[in-house]
Amino acid sequence: MISAERLSSIACWSHDLDERAFERARNGIVERSYAKDSYICHRGDHLNAWTGVSSGLIKLGTTSISGKSVTLAGLRTGCWFGEGTVLKDEARQYDLMALRETKLAMMGRPTFMWLFENSVTFNSFLVQQLNERLGQFIALVEYDRMLDAPARLARNIGWLFNPVLYPDTTSCIEITQEELGLLSGLSRQATNKNLKVLEDMGLLSVMHGKLTVVDRKQLMNFGK
DNA sequence: TCATTAAGCGTTG
DNA sequence: CAACGCTTAATGA
Numbered sequence: 403m404i405s406a407e408r409l410s411s412i413a414c415w416s417h418d419l420d421e422r423a424f425e426r427a428r429n430g431i432v433e434r435s436y437a438k439d440s441y442i443c444h445r446g447d448h449l450n451a452w453t454g455v456s457s458g459l460i461k462l463g464t465t466s467i468s469g470k471s472v473t474l475a476g477l478r479t480g481c482w483f484g485e486g487t488v489l490k491d492e493a494r495q496y497d498l499m500a501l502r503e504t505k506l507a508m509m510g511r512p513t514f515m516w517l518f519e520n521s522v523t524f525n526s527f528l529v530q531q532l533n534e535r536l537g538q539f540i541a542l543v544e545y546d547r548m549l550d551a552p553a554r555l556a557r558n559i560g561w562l563f564n565p566v567l568y569p570d571t572t573s574c575i576e577i578t579q580e581e582l583g584l585l586s587g588l589s590r591q592a593t594n595k596n597l598k599v600l601e602d603m604g605l606l607s608v609m610h611g612k613l614t615v616v617d618r619k620q621l622m623n624f625g626k
Numbered sequence: 627t628c629a630t631t632a633a634g635c636g637t638t639g
Numbered sequence: 640c641a642a643c644g645c646t647t648a649a650t651g652a
Contacts, residue, residue, distance in 0.1 A: 578642060589631055594643080610639055611642055 403429050404507070412456040412507055413482065414569040415527040423521040430513025435505050442498035442506065449494055451508035454482040458504025459577060461584075464496050473584035475538075476501070478575065480568040485528055488514050501581060534566045551588055552596040553625030556605065558586040559613070560621035576612040600624075 409416050409428045416424055433456060436442055443449040445464060460477040474496060477483055487494055488511050517524040538561055545554045559582070562568070562575060583593035597608050605617045605624075615621065 580642080590643090591631070591645095 404431050404433060408433075412480075413454055414480070415482070415524065418523040418527075419517075419521060420523075423517060423524065426513060426516055427509065430516075431507050431509045433505055433507050435503070436500040438500060438502045438504075440500050442500060442504075443494050444497050445494055447494045449484070450488060450491070450511040451484065452482065452488050452511075452514045453484045453509070454507040455479050456505040456507050458506075459501045459575070460504060460506075461499045461501050461581070462496050463499070463584075473581070476562055476577070476581070476585050478562055478568045478570075479572075480570045482531070485514075485531070489518070502576060530566065534564065538564070538567070546587065549625050551586075551592050552599050555582070555586045555588060555593060555596045556600055556621040556624035558582075559600075559606065559615065560618055560624075563615050563618050573615045573618075574612060575615075578611060582613075 406424070406428055409424070409431065413427075416427055419427065431454075436458070442453075442460065455477055457479050459479070461473055462475040462477060462483075463471060463473045465471045491511070518528070541557070541561075545557055549557070562577075563573065579593045579597060580590050582588075582597070583590050586593065588596070597606075597613070600606050600621070601608050603620075605615070605620050607614045607616060
C-alpha cells in the first residue's frame with residue numbers, strides 16, 4: 403500500500419478515478435527498488451503486476467538463441483506498462499532490466515482486474531495507452547524500413563518524450579550513448595556521430611551521460 | 627574498394 | 640568509475 407499523495411504523484415491516471423477506485427488502487431500497489439543493471443524479470447517469469455516507473459529507466463529487450471541481446475524499448479519515469487501480460491495472465495515475453503537506480507510501483511493482478519472491470523476512467527486510460535503504444539511500434543517498423551541513421555535516432559529519442567506515455571515535464575534523460583544506440587539500432591560510433599548532427603541542428607544538447615531535448619517536434623518529424 | 631562495426635584501451639568528467 | 644573517444648582489425652556492401 404502506498405499513500406494517496408504518492409499514488410497521485412507517480413500515476414497520472416489516478417487523478418481521474420473516483421474515490422472508491424482510487425483507494426482500491428492505492429491499497430493494491432507496492433513499491434520496490436532496483437539497482438542499476440539488475441534484472442526486474444526475465445522472459446518466462448510470471449510477474450503478475452502492472453508496473454509503473456516511479457523513477458529511473460528500464461530497458462525492455464530479449465536475447466536471441468545465439469546469445470545476441472536486442473533492445474526493444476526504453477521505459478522512462480512516469481510510464482506504466484505490462485497491461486498486456488496482466489490482462490492475458492501470461493508469462494513475460496521479454497526481459498526487463500534497470501538501466502540505472504530505479505523505483506517501480508507494482509499493482510497486483512486482482513487490483514488491476516478490479517479496476518479494469520469497475521472503472522470507466524481507468525479503461526479510458528488503458529485504451530489511450532494501448533493506442534499510443536501501437537502507434538509507437540508501427541512507427542518503429544516504418545523507421546526501420548524508410549529512414550536513415552540520423553532520422554531513426556532523432557525519432558527514437560522523440561518517443562522517449564512522448565507526452566501520453568510519459569506525462570512528466572522534464573526534457574532531460576540520463577542515458578548512455580551506447581543504450582541510445584541499442585534503442586535506435588545503431589552502433590556506438592554512429593550514435594555519437596548522429597547525436598552531434600542533431601545537436602548542431604539545435605534539436606537537443608548532449609552532456610556526459612545525459613541529454614536534453616530542445617525541439618521534440620522537429621525530432622519526431624526528422625527526415626520528412 | 628570503401629565504409630562501417632565491434633573490441634580494446636586510453637582519456638575524461 | 641563509468642561514459643566517452645580513438646585506434647585497429649574484421650566484416651560486408
